Every structure is written in structure tokens, then in C-alpha cells.
Amino acid sequence: MKDARSEKVRIDANRLSNIERGLIVPTVEEKNKIIEVLEYPISLEVNEERATARRDISMKAMKTIKDKTNARDSMECPLCKGVLHYTVAALNGHVHGKCETENCLGWME
Ligand SMILES: [Zn+2]
Numbered sequence: 001m002k003d004a005r006s007e008k009v010r011i012d013a014n015r016l017s018n019i020e021r022g023l024i025v026p027t028v029e030e031k032n033k034i035i036e037v038l039e040y041p042i043s044l045e046v047n048e049e050r051a052t053a054r055r056d057i058s059m060k061a062m063k064t065i066k067d068k069t070n071a072r073d074s075m076e077c078p079l080c081k082g083v084l085h086y087t088v089a090a091l092n093g094h095v096h097g098k099c100e101t102e103n104c105l106g107w108m109e
Pocket of ligand 1: 080083099105
């Protein structure tokens with residue numbers, strides 16, 4: 001039997017980024033590829049509903065941060081109530097945020 005590893009599976013950078021951010025649900029093949037190649041600790045139990053809820057929370061948090069003027073601060077994570085650290089780039093307003101809780105919110109825009 002041939003090596004059954006998912007070498008045919010290709011995930012483009014945008015899609016991977018969205019998967020990492022929990023915005024879209026990867027297919028089984030994609031999950032396997034991510035785990036195998038990137039050793040990325042992705043949840044196998046993620047489902048459509050949770051991903052949608054997470055995306056909404058994430059978008060809300062990002063909007064809140066964008067309204068702030070401090071370049072570097074932290075806030076209560078809307079998902080786990082932990083500490084969400086963020087930075088806002090003065091130049092272009094891009095937001096980089098990361099929750100202290102593993103596998104919780106985190107994004108770079
Ligand atoms: Zn969190």
C-alpha cells in the first residue's frame with residue numbers, strides 16, 4: 001500500500017490563516033495535513049457552529065480594540081475571560097491580538 005499521507009492536500013495561505021484563526025472549519029484532509037506538516041495544535045472537535053460563534057466574538061473584540069488609542073494594552077478576553085493582549089499599529093491601524101489562554105483568540109490583521 002502506498003504512503004497514505006495527504007500529500008495531495010494543498011491549503012493556500014489565506015485559507016490556512018482563516019483556519020488558524022478559527023474563522024473557517026477545515027476539512028478532515030486539511031486537518032490531517034495541518035497536524036502532519038505544521039504540527040499545529042488544531043482542535044479536531046471544532047464544528048461549524050462554534051466556528052461561527054468564535055468568529056463573531058473575534059470580530060467584536062477586534063472592533064473594540066480598533067476603537068482604542070493605546071498602541072499596546074490588554075483587555076478581558078470576550079471568549080474565555082482571560083487576558084487578551086493586543087497591539088495596534090499606529091501607521092495603519094492593524095491589530096495584533098493574542099489571548100493568554102492556549103488555543104483561544106489570536107489574530108494578526
Ligand atoms: Zn481567551
